[in-house]
Amino acid sequence: MKGTILVNPYDSHPVQTRKVARMTEEFSALGVEVETTANDGFVAYVEDGRVRCRLNSDFVLYFDKERIAASLIERAGIRVFNSAAAIEICDDKMLTHTVLANNGIPMPTTVAGPLCYNQDAKLDSRYIEHAIEILGLPIVVKECYGSFGEQVYLCDTAQKLGAKLEEIKMKRYLLQHFEKQSSGRDMRVIVIGGKFVCGMLRTSDGDFRSNAALGGRCERADVPADIVALCEKTARIIGLDYCGVDILLSDTPKVCEVNSNAMFEMMERATGLNVAQAYAKHIVSIVQQLK
Numbered sequence: 001m002k003g004t005i006l007v008n009p010y011d012s013h014p015v016q017t018r019k020v021a022r023m024t025e026e027f028s029a030l031g032v033e034v035e036t037t038a039n040d041g042f043v044a045y046v047e048d049g050r051v052r053c054r055l056n057s058d059f060v061l062y063f064d065k066e067r068i069a070a071s072l073i074e075r076a077g078i079r080v081f082n083s084a085a086a087i088e089i090c091d092d093k094m095l096t097h098t099v100l101a102n103n104g105i106p107m108p109t110t111v112a113g114p115l116c117y118n119q120d121a122k123l124d125s126r127y128i129e130h131a132i133e134i135l136g137l138p139i140v141v142k143e144c145y146g147s148f149g150e151q152v153y154l155c156d157t158a159q160k161l162g163a164k165l166e167e168i169k170m171k172r173y174l175l176q177h178f179e180k181q182s183s184g185r186d187m188r189v190i191v192i193g194g195k196f197v198c199g200m201l202r203t204s205d206g207d208f209r210s211n212a213a214l215g216g217r218c219e220r221a222d223v224p225a226d227i228v229a230l231c232e233k234t235a236r237i238i239g240l241d242y243c244g245v246d247i248l249l250s251d252t253p254k255v256c257e258v259n260s261n262a263m264f265e266m267m268e269r270a271t272g273l274n275v276a277q278a279y280a281k282h283i284v285s286i287v288q289q290l291k
């Protein structure tokens with residue numbers, strides 16, 4: 001069995017490099033050879049009306065968020081982890097909430113921001129009043145494409161909300177009810193092959209966002225059965241082989257977002273568990289079934 005790990009050509013962050021090294025190590029321990037390649041557009045493309053895929057692999061471990069190459073590789077008949085469809089659903093936070101809706105998955109009340117095509121256009125002033133009526137204040141604003149908490153904002157007045165929406169109006173964004181009980185803390189849960197693997201509590205003193213990248217502390221958590229069930233169900237609905245689900249810790253736990261490409265270094269450190277091995281074993285068992 002041979003595999004390819006596909007990485008973003010611009011991302012040489014040490015955490016990403018170490019993630020690739022950990023997976024390579026665990027595949028190697030299972031007797032599986034993997035090589036790492038940059039997702040530069042030449043891996044798979046359209047030529048003479050057909051997909052031309054230059055990979056000679058049984059599977060691709062896809063560590064990029066760009067979903068087009070994942071689709072092209074799948075069309076060439078190679079199994080991609082996670083699938084292109086699942087990556088697409090997770091990449092856009094509003095699409096994630098949309099797909100999860102009507103499935104009995106608790107989530108904060110969430111409104112899609114209107115798309116703006118003209119930098120000079122202005123939103124009707126009643127829009128802000130309406131948003132506050134539905135969501136209350138403060139309101140969480142999130143760009144649909146973002147990570148590490150960097151594109152997540154908290155607006156505590158109508159004026160600040162208006163200014164933020166004006167600033168990001170040319171991007172896709174959502175407005176969300178602020179889950180006050182969960183301010184500065186949430187739970188990150190890893191699910192592999194539809195099964196709970198481990199979870200950690202993330203807490204932050206100075207910020208409502210508990211992302212580790214923003215200084216949130218991570219500690220192993222005894223994840224309650226209702227959160228385990230919620231995360232497994234979430235992963236199954238989206239069709240994820242591997243994910244990190246962020247859970248807001250309100251009276252009723254709520255799905256905040258789903259990361260198809262979740263880092264696992266902090267999780268391995270906090271829990272002492274071998275996440276990379278669990279993912280490598282899952283991939284090998286699925287690919288063996290396909291052979």
Ligand SMILES: Nc1ncnc2c1ncn2[C@@H]1O[C@H](COP(=O)(O)OP(=O)(O)O)[C@@H](O)[C@H]1O
Binds near residue numbers: 140184211
């Ligand atoms: N509706 C919300 N209420 C309270 N806190 C939130 C809410 N949404 C997000 N957060 C906090 O902000 C963090 C980052 O938001 P998230 O949607 O996970 O974006 P990112 O992809 O940047 O991690 C979450 O881990 C959580 O701590």
Ligand SMILES: [Mg+2]
Binds near residue numbers: 148149211246
């Ligand atoms: Mg998150």
